[in-house]
Amino acid sequence: MNGLRAIKRGYQWGLFASGLFVPITAILHFYMNYTSEIFIFTALAVVLSLLPIYLPGNLVWSTGVICYIFVLFYYGLYNSFIPLLFGTLTVYLKHSQWNFRRVNWFRFFVTMGMYLYALSGSCLWEDSVKGIPTFFSIFGAVAIFEIINLSLFLGIQLSVGQAKTASRSFKTFHLIPLFATTTILSLLISSAHLVPAVFYAGILLFCFILLSRQYFRAVETSKEAQDKYRLIAHHTSDLIVVIDQDAMITYASPSHEQVFQCVPEELCGTSLYDYVKEKETAQSLLAKIKQEPIAQRLQMTLQIQQHAVVVETELSPVLDERGRIHDFIVVSRDITERLQQQEYLIQAEKLAITGQLAAGIAHEIRNPLTSIKGFMQLLKEHFNELSNQTFDVIWSEINRIDEITSELLVLAKPQRTQLKKNDLSAIIRHVITLLDGQAHQNNIYFNFDSDRLILVECNANQMRQVFLNIFKNSIESMAGGGTIDVRLRETVSDVTITVTDEGTGIPDELISTLGEPFYTTKEKGTGLGLMVVYNVIQEHGGTISIDSQKDKGTKVCISLPSVQLSRTDDLC
CATH class of the missing domain: 1.10.287 (Helix Hairpins)
Structure with a gap:
């Protein structure tokens, strides 16, 4: 393990030591072999280092390599270090906000070492392929420069423990800058008049730079817009869907997962009509929008898997540059709470x-x-x-x-309820005693054997009225006789009273309407008894639920807050 760590350190320090050779050699040769051409290409390398060209895929083309290779071909390896030194130094100063103290000098000299070996490889290629066409000679030199530079950079990533990201570096090798660099260098080297060739090549590069800047701004603007839209779509509770002309879903917002507990991506490729109960209404509305591209609204029910939600939906057409409908945006809002x-x-x-x-x-x-x-x-x-x-x-x-x-x-005239501690068992026994005679005449018997003291905070008269109405309803529903089972169950937090009869029962579709004024299933009923029951239970802070099946009986469950009995409590 220590040996591997030493190899990694040695690799970085080896590049660092090699990089120290570049500025020393560059300065010496600049004084010894100063020419106006070297000065021009060094200045051009500095300018090009400040103006990289942006390519698709977040790639950056550092055009300064044109200057390095050109000086390499004309003036040799050591003189190519001059534009290399000043061009690379400009890049590091720019990233350090033009502050020499902020420059990471170790990394700078490691980079110099990488470029040293890359230019040396290009030089060996140029010396070994004499006689081949200029374009292929330059293409090989540029390709070798990029390959060696990329390989050394991969080695650095591996040495610092970035093996997972090292594979991404291969994507930075692109043929567009390779062929463009080769073409410009071929024009320069093959030209009989260097100054005009440099001028024209500079104009060409400047046009590339302007185009890349516009492309970069357009990409950034598009990315910002996409990020904003994605942020809105990811943080809104509205259900946003994009559909095509055939109502096939191409996008579903993450809010679908919160509302329907489904994966939004799984909805893509399916039809919107598969999840709309009012399918014909949605189809006719979509056809209307196709004829007249104006946003329309409707109320419908969306059902995905086992979850159904009533929503208010707006369908809006998305038009292309010719004014033709390209897509539809469907924005739905859950209105269950509003309803x-x-x-x-x-x-x-x-x-x-x-x-x-x-x-x-x-x-x-x-x-x-x-x-x-x-x-x-x-x-x-x-x-x-x-x-x-x-x-x-x-x-x-x-x-x-x-x-x-x-x-x-x-x-x-509901009056404010005066609540006192009362024995619920005694209240129920009292009501059963009142109705026993009527029940026996119809061959009906009560099953209630609770003698325990169960206290609740209640109004005794109102609570008697509650059980009187419930028991009378049970008796009237049991024309053929039977048993009314009454059970009490007490916990720390509440008291539950369950009344089960063997009557004719209530259809499922009518359960939700129970307790409404003047609604009754009995021929001579008023529809007020159960309403009084619901109101009283609500005033006492309790809950009531009714479970019934046709011809199988009804079960009424009432829950009331319980009272803890202490030694000082008095019964009223």
Whole structure:
């Protein structure tokens, strides 16, 4: 292990030591063999080092190599170190914000060592291939320079533990700068008049530089726009889909994973219509947009896998430069919460109207009803002379009207509930005692054997009304007799009361409407009993759920907050 580390260090220090040879040799030869051509190409190398050419794939073409190879061919290896030294130094100073103190001099001399071996390889090639066409000679020299330089750079990456990124360096070897450099050098070397050739080559390189700058700005602008759009798409809760002319999905935003627990990429290549319940509506709307490219909105239901969501969707056409539709952007927003709020407001309005109506009805009925009951008591003997059952029928109906009026008053004028600790078992036993006679007449029996003291914070009268309504509903649903099973279960946090009957049950489609005012499944029902039950349980901070199956019975589950009994608690 230590030996391998020593080899890696030795490799870097070997390039560093070789790099020290370059500036020494360059300065000596600059003073000894000074020519205007070397000065021009050195200055040109400095300028080109400041103006690299940007290529597709994030590649950068350092055109300073043109100067190095040209001086190599005309003036030899050592003189080529002069433009190499000043061109590379310019690059390092630029990256260090023109501060000599910030330059990483170790890395600089390592780079010098790499270029030393690369230029030496090009020099050996040029000396060994005399007589071949100029273009191929220069092409081989430039190729060898790039290959040696790339190989030495890979060695540095491996020596510093960057083996994973070393393979990416192969992508920096590109044929475009190789052929362009060879072509420009061929023009320069083959030209009979060097100065005009340098001038024309400089104009050509300057055009390349301007074009590459425009390309670079366009790429950066496009990248910034893509990053912004990607940022919006990744952080919005809206469901964004891009579809083609045939409604095939080409893009789905990451928000689909949050809403539908699916992988957005898996939606690509499938049809939008596969996930829309209102398929025909969506098709007709898309056809309308094709005829008149204007954004349209609709409300629909999206279902992906087992998740269905009601959304408000806007379909917008994407036009090309000729004004023709290229794609469609479909932006959907989950409006489930909004629909629930609207339903809540509608329900609240219903309750308000119901309360006003109930108050008026109760007020108008109760006063004459009191008078009728009084006179009925006085006329009881006369009814018995006509028929023994006449008075009972009329009296029961009057009592029924009285009960309805009482329920209307509870609904119309809800009073603030006074909660006290009460034994829930005792309340249930009291209600069962009241209904036992009616139940036995219909061959119905209660199964309730809880004698434990179970305390809850409640209004005893209202809680009796709750169980009275629930038990009466169970009795009326069991025309053929049966058993009403009542169970109590207490935990630290709540008390659960379960009432199970063997009645006719309630269809699934009607369960959601239970508790609404004036809605009932009974022929002579008012639809107010269960509404009172729901209101009372809600005021007590509890919950109620109803599970029923047609012809199999109904199960009512009520949960109320429990009370911990202490030694100082008093029962009310």
